Amino acid sequence: xxxxxxxxxxxxxxxxxxxxxxxxxxxxxxxxxxxxxxxxxxxxxxxxxxxxxxxxxxxxxxxxxxxxxxxxxxxxxxxxxxxxxxxxxxxxxxxxxxxxxxxxxxxxxxxxxxxxxxxxxxxxxxxxxxxxxxxxx
Numbered sequence: 001x002x003x004x005x006x007x008x009x010x011x012x013x014x015x016x017x018x019x020x021x022x023x024x025x026x027x028x029x030x031x032x033x034x035x036x037x038x039x040x041x042x043x044x045x046x047x048x049x050x051x052x053x054x055x056x057x058x059x060x061x062x063x064x065x066x067x068x069x070x071x072x073x074x075x076x077x078x079x080x081x082x083x084x085x086x087x088x089x090x091x092x093x094x095x096x097x098x099x100x101x102x103x104x105x106x107x108x109x110x111x112x113x114x115x116x117x118x119x120x121x122x123x124x125x126x127x128x129x130x131x132x133x134x135x136x137x
Contacts, residue, residue, distance in 0.1 A: 001081070002110035004102045006121045012131040014090040017098060018068045020128065021086055024060055035123040046072075050116070058084075078112070081105040098124065 010017065020030040025041040027048060038049040045059045054076070061071040061083075068088035076082070082104045089097040100121065104113060 008125040009095045010128040012128045014096045016131045018088045032123045
């Protein structure tokens with residue numbers, strides 16, 4: 001099983017970052033605009049349309065406010081198994097870290113999924129960095 005881990009740091013507060021991450025129906029507006037172009041909520045899931053045209057149904061496994069962690073499982077044609085998790089971590093130096101982990105099968109899907117995660121994290125960082133000048137809330 002392939003396991004992919006990506007991480008970014010931002011000056012946005014942990015509360016600002018968590019508010020955007022936990023809003024699972026607004027990936028396309030609050031967290032990764034352009035990388036994701038549409039998010040449609042269904043009972044217990046979301047249907048995500050990526051900028052490259054790929055559409056993936058993601059089952060929402062958990063939204064944990066205490067741990068600031070979202071967990072989902074994706075269903076797509078290229079993967080037989082996928083479990084994703086993203087967590088917000090407040091660093092002692094004042095930075096906020098976002099860690100995104102995906103465990104998936106088959107191993108051959110790791111390269112394209114890893115490339116997409118890298119792109120998504122670049123967009124996420126830019127989006128979250130822009131929150132620094134916004135009012136909290």
